Amino acid sequence: MTATAKKPSETEDSRRRERRALRLSWVDLFLWAIRIAAIIIIVVGLIGSIQKFIAGEGISAEGWRDLLVSSLSQGAMYGLLALGYSMVYGVLGFINFAHGEVFMSGTMVGFIAANWLFENGIWDSSPILSLLLVLLVAMVTSTLLAVIIERVAYRRLRGSPRLIPLITSIGMSFFIQYSFAGFFGAGFNTYPPPPEILAGSVTIFGIEIRTTQLTVIIIAIVAMIGLWYFVKKTKTGRAIRAVAEDKEIAGLMGINVDRTIVAVFAVGGAMAGVAALMWALLFRSVNFLTGFIPGIKAFTAAVLGGVGNMAGAMGGGVLLGLFEGLGPLLILGGLGIEGSTQLKDAVAFIALVLVLIFRPSGLFGERLGSEDRV
């Protein structure tokens, strides 16, 4: 090969490489600009808040502490809800929009149980029994509904383009919402006030926490441990992990894929039932639209933590709760913006965007089935 023959192709190649590098670097520059701007805003806001705190203005230590605990308990609830979204996405590859309604069904039917217990005096006389009963009712309802939805709406659609079950789930969501509106009416149903033992607050390590919020956090931890045990130690759990990894091979290995998918929906539904009890303790009022916004936020949390990843779903939920509750006051308040809580939904979703800009696969990394992995 002569020297002259090399040169033109070399310069062409290097020119092409330069062009590609330039194109990449504009996008890169832009992303880096956003990352730096976000970091600056967050840091300046934090410093501002810390300065205000040290100067004794703004929110007191108690205030921050209450906010932290309240955000954590809400986040725990989002986390349990997010598990349902995450697991279904990890195994089947689509967003189950009806999961918010599965949660709502637990709250509504749980309300009937709680109301009955309250009217018969059992709510106040045996509070722990009552709560366990309401939990059972909520979990059974949510699990049943989730399993029914899978059987009726999604099983036939396995193997079809991902958009189809997604749209079906949207339709299912509306159907369930308005069925409940038809059965229970459109008004708000309020759970009876928490029984005596859950009223007031407890002091742990010198920190005063409202008993309902502490209960919610404990319930979440117990549920997560139970779920971890189920997934890691039981046969069904192993089957779920196998099916999530690769449906076809799992089927070839002798795993009953249909039954495993039903188990996935059932577990998601059960977690939604637990989340329903948490809602009852924290917010007490439910109606047929109660599942809509928590559903969207829980899905956001699942993506935040890494879709398909169960620890990610829980972690994403807690983080989203913290962003939503603490974010506006801590960062925007520190920048001197009054009434920053009006932006809390914006902050929560911007946080999602920022996390994905910094780490596109979510904070804890995503776990998708072989068909969905890029």
Next chain:
Amino acid sequence: MKSNRVMRLLAILGALALILAACGDGDAVDTTEGEAVATTEAPETTEAPETTEAPEGPPEAGPLGAVTVAAGDPIEIRSLEAISGPVAFLGIPNERATQMAINDFGQIKGHDVNLGVGLDDLCSGEGGQAAAQTIVADEQIVGVIGTSCSGAAIAAIPLISGAGMVLVSPSNTSPALTSDLAGTAGIDYQPGYYRIAHNDLFQGQAVAEFVFNDLGLTTAAAIHDGDSYTQGLAQAFADAYTELGGTVTLVVGVGKEDTDMVPVLTGIGQDSPEAIYLPIFQPAGDFIVQQFAGVAGLADTQLVGADGLLVSDFLAIPESEGMYFSGPNLAFGENANAVTGVSANDFLSSYEAEFGEAPTAAFWAHAYDATAMLLASIDDVAVELDDGSLFIDRQALRDSLTSFSGAGMTGGLACDAFGDCGSQEIQIVIHEDSAITDSTQLPVVFTFKGEIS
């Protein structure tokens, strides 16, 4: 090549069609300036308008045109209230009271009055606009009783006013719909709008005086939910409170659907205001009072609500005890509507007899007065023609409404130039026992009468 020419031709035709359409609409509906529109023929657009176009001798219609009601046909008015959703407790009694007032008034010059199907304003701009579009499509409609919510009226009034019709509201209170009570029209004011409910500038002033003077609290915050009524009222309170010498620490909004109120309450608690005014609705109000206890900085804060929370479901919540509520003066007692002669107490008995329950909100009396005022004005201006039809000039109807004065169930009615016709009486009640869920039984602690100069 050929397709290029075809495309160009189509584009030019399309542009021409758009221009013609724009010019065509121009002279049909925009009659608010009082421009002379074709007097004897249909002033509105394309459908067959007046039914009996008697060629000899109907009086000349004014600048807004007129409605001719054929012999034997009813006079058409409509009701536009929030009859579904969370504010249905307000809209349903309004609609029922409107029908009852029509029944009590009877015929107008031999013609029945038909209310038709009750329209839903959905307590939102979208609902108000959608309903207004169906209303203005029917040119026989003379006037509308509604809306329940100010936000819906703001969207509906441009259409209804543009069609020459009138809108008489029982319960809108936003100042933007009428005026600032100092001679400047509100930004959403349109001619043809009237209301019986008070102007919220008075309610804000009443609450400010009560909190600052009577309760002696010098710092306050206000919470609204973003819609024009709650935001207007919260701001009216803040302005009046500041003028009295108080300090407003924060005016902040929550979402109507929000459930977690701890952040916004913590934000308010930073400045430890002595009072919080929350003229919002359920369920946001429920979440706020339930999450209020224990928020840092709000231990001694007094909560004051408005009539959006004077609902039995809210009053039943134990955490609502100790709150004050502002709202229209409900001491109707023996007040009678001078037009129909029916007293408030008689109305309540008839209402309970017909519907099996007491009205769920306080504005039924305003709805009754609004309907009676409209019917009396129609009666005033309607001209009977030789063939038995009735000729109702739209501008004359507006003039009659503007000059209306008389006694109503809600007090003395007299309209100012911008449509505020109500007696402007505000009262503040206290809620001490959550076993009492009937808002009419709460003890009154403060009354206020606004004077319109």
